[in-house]
Amino acid sequence: MAIYNGSPELLIVMGSGATLEQTEHVVARLEEAGAQARVSEGREATVIGAIGERERLAALPIEGYPGVEQVLPILKPYKLVARELNPDPTVITISGRRIGDAYFGLVAGPCTVEYREQTLETARAVAAAGATMLRGGAFKPRTSPYTFQGLGLEALDILREAREETGLPIVTELMDPRHVEEVVEAADAIQIGARNMQNFLLLAEVGRADKPVLLKRGPSASVEELLMAAEYVAKEGNDRIILCERGIKTFETSTRYTLDLGSVAVLKEETHLPVIVDPSHAAGRRQLVLPLARAAAAVGADGIIVEVHPRPEEALCDGPQQLPAAEFMAFADEIRSVATLMGRQIG
Ligand code: PEP
Numbered sequence: 588m589a590i591y592n593g594s595p596e597l598l599i600v601m602g603s604g605a606t607l608e609q610t611e612h613v614v615a616r617l618e619e620a621g622a623q624a625r626v627s628e629g630r631e632a633t634v635i636g637a638i639g640e641r642e643r644l645a646a647l648p649i650e651g652y653p654g655v656e657q658v659l660p661i662l663k664p665y666k667l668v669a670r671e672l673n674p675d676p677t678v679i680t681i682s683g684r685r686i687g688d689a690y691f692g693l694v695a696g697p698c699t700v701e702y703r704e705q706t707l708e709t710a711r712a713v714a715a716a717g718a719t720m721l722r723g724g725a726f727k728p729r730t731s732p733y734t735f736q737g738l739g740l741e742a743l744d745i746l747r748e749a750r751e752e753t754g755l756p757i758v759t760e761l762m763d764p765r766h767v768e769e770v771v772e773a774a775d776a777i778q779i780g781a782r783n784m785q786n787f788l789l790l791a792e793v794g795r796a797d798k799p800v801l802l803k804r805g806p807s808a809s810v811e812e813l814l815m816a817a818e819y820v821a822k823e824g825n826d827r828i829i830l831c832e833r834g835i836k837t838f839e840t841s842t843r844y845t846l847d848l849g850s851v852a853v854l855k856e857e858t859h860l861p862v863i864v865d866p867s868h869a870a871g872r873r874q875l876v877l878p879l880a881r882a883a884a885a886v887g888a889d890g891i892i893v894e895v896h897p898r899p900e901e902a903l904c905d906g907p908q909q910l911p912a913a914e915f916m917a918f919a920d921e922i923r924s925v926a927t928l929m930g931r932q933i934g
């Protein structure tokens with residue numbers, strides 16, 4: 588029998604014979620009571636997630652509505668991104684390309700958009716190797732204010748040109764809410780960098796945008812904090828979110844960050860959102876990028892994001908970890924074979 592403990596966040600499981608009208612009826616009653624309702628059509632059952640005010644939800648006789656099988660509280664602090672709400676993995680479509688479930692995302696490109704030819708050369712190489720999406724920073728979060736900060740808005744035009752030529756969707760980082768319009772307009776997916784993972788105003792901005800979000804884990808953030816950051820985005824209405832493990836700070840200094848592949852396995856249990864891995868920033872040097880990328884695919888990640896440059900020795904940022912564009916085809920082939928072993932195809 589159904590239980591209801593007065594939680595302001597509920598999972599309403601519809602019975603296997605429930606009709607669309609019955610689901611719509613429940614949603615309508617929830618919305619009348621001021622709650623947000625999200626329907627997910629799972630393979631097993633239709634589940635409605637409801638978030639609202641405790642008293643108003645408690646006053647609804649949800650258990651008695653036709654078609655309702657069970658009403659359960661969502662016990663996790665994250666709700667919309669929780670696996671409980673949506674037991675099937677979410678596939679995110681980015682301008683026709685897919686990441687999640689059967690689709691492994693191979694995202695590649697320069698750390699930073701430096702100049703037109705550098706970005707176009709890289710874009711051609713990663714497109715030829717079958718990449719899913721092109722990455723490239725226009726606004727760069729640099730540790731030192733004296734280093735190259737990115738071309739800014741000018742880089743967005745170069746990225747647009749790269750997309751036009753190669754057909755690859757573009758992901759680029761948004762650092763400042765003042766640039767939200769330009770970045771959302773230019774990019775196919777918006778990256779929130781590790782340092783901004785808990786910039787809650789920025790998270791809310793991209794939560795209101797109609798573009799997928801690539802949310803990177805902060806170097807000192809727990810898995811739960813990453814999921815709560817994703818919840819900030821989802822709460823505003825945008826649940827097209829891809830999470831990214833990119834290494835955390837530990838006592839270990841032999842790599843730039845410590846790639847926490849355990850977090851990927853945990854995230855796959857906790858959330859329906861796709862999870863990708865950035866081996867480049869974690870490793871800090873290119874020799875380690877392939878082994879870490881292979882391990883990411885093997886642990887069950889839904890993709891990787893790697894840095895590639897035509898001449899890494901000349902790169903203005905992160906040269907030591909960028910893969911030479913000429914070697915990317917061989918790299919992609921290696922990753923494709925591990926992804927295939929895991930039952931996935933490049934999205
Ligand atoms: C990046 O991917 O361009 C980047 C700056 O990474 P992170 O935010 O993970 O440091």
Ligand code: MN
Pocket residue numbers: 698699868894904905
């Ligand atoms: Mn970089």
